[in-house]
Amino acid sequence: MSKRTVAVLAALTAILAVGIGATPGSAAPTRLAAAVEDRSLDAPTVGLTACNGGVQEASYVRMQDVPTGLAENGAFLPLPGATVPVNIPAGDSDQLVIIFSAEARLQGQALTYVAPMDFLQVRILVNGVAIGPNDLTFTTGAGESDATQACRRVTAPAAAAMVYTVTVEYLIVDQGANNALTGVLDDWTLNVQVSN
Numbered sequence: 026m027s028k029r030t031v032a033v034l035a036a037l038t039a040i041l042a043v044g045i046g047a048t049p050g051s052a053a054p055t056r057l058a059a060a061v062e063d064r065s066l067d068a069p070t071v072g073l074t075a076c077n078g079g080v081q082e083a084s085y086v087r088m089q090d091v092p093t094g095l096a097e098n099g100a101f102l103p104l105p106g107a108t109v110p111v112n113i114p115a116g117d118s119d120q121l122v123i124i125f126s127a128e129a130r131l132q133g134q135a136l137t138y139v140a141p142m143d144f145l146q147v148r149i150l151v152n153g154v155a156i157g158p159n160d161l162t163f164t165t166g167a168g169e170s171d172a173t174q175a176c177r178r179v180t181a182p183a184a185a186a187m188v189y190t191v192t193v194e195y196l197i198v199d200q201g202a203n204n205a206l207t208g209v210l211d212d213w214t215l216n217v218q219v220s221n
Contacts, residue, residue: 076176078120078220126172127213
């Protein structure tokens with residue numbers, strides 16, 4: 026068993042022990058809930074949605090194998106080069122399936138296995154509006170490959186074609202505001218599939 030697994034199991038055992046010892050009238054559950062508040066999990070949800078399409082019409086792919094250094098900044102920033110314009114013909118409606126994958130590293134956190142953890146968040150946007158699982162924790166660790174995807178139907182008015190721009194943004198979240206975090210996104214691929 027790895028050191029990380031042992032540490033996670035120890036933390037879970039401690040949390041369960043506190044929870045079991047608490048009585049219904051005690052203040053322990055409130056303190057426990059506050060102690061494990063995790064912004065990577067507490068975003069509003071959308072629930073189950075459908076985004077159906079038909080025959081694939083096009084696929085646009087952007088790839089980057091030069092590492093992009095990231096710094097803690099408090100706001101989402103665009104990932105350089107992760108932009109794909111998609112032309113939708115006049116009067117057409119299409120499905121966009123967007124897949125983003127990358128090697129990701131987050132550095133500077135003291136412990137990578139104690140919740141709530143610092144994390145690197147990634148989101149996909151179409152014309153500046155976030156779509157898909159937008160509370161996505163892309164990585165909390167020192168190096169791993171991750172992926173996310175999103176789907177959206179887009180339309181163009183009958184009189185004119187329309188361009189939809191797909192972009193990717195990132196955010197480094199320092200939950201305790203007590204670390205100087207940096208990160209890297211490397212070997213990333215942005216794939217936009219257009220279907221009827």
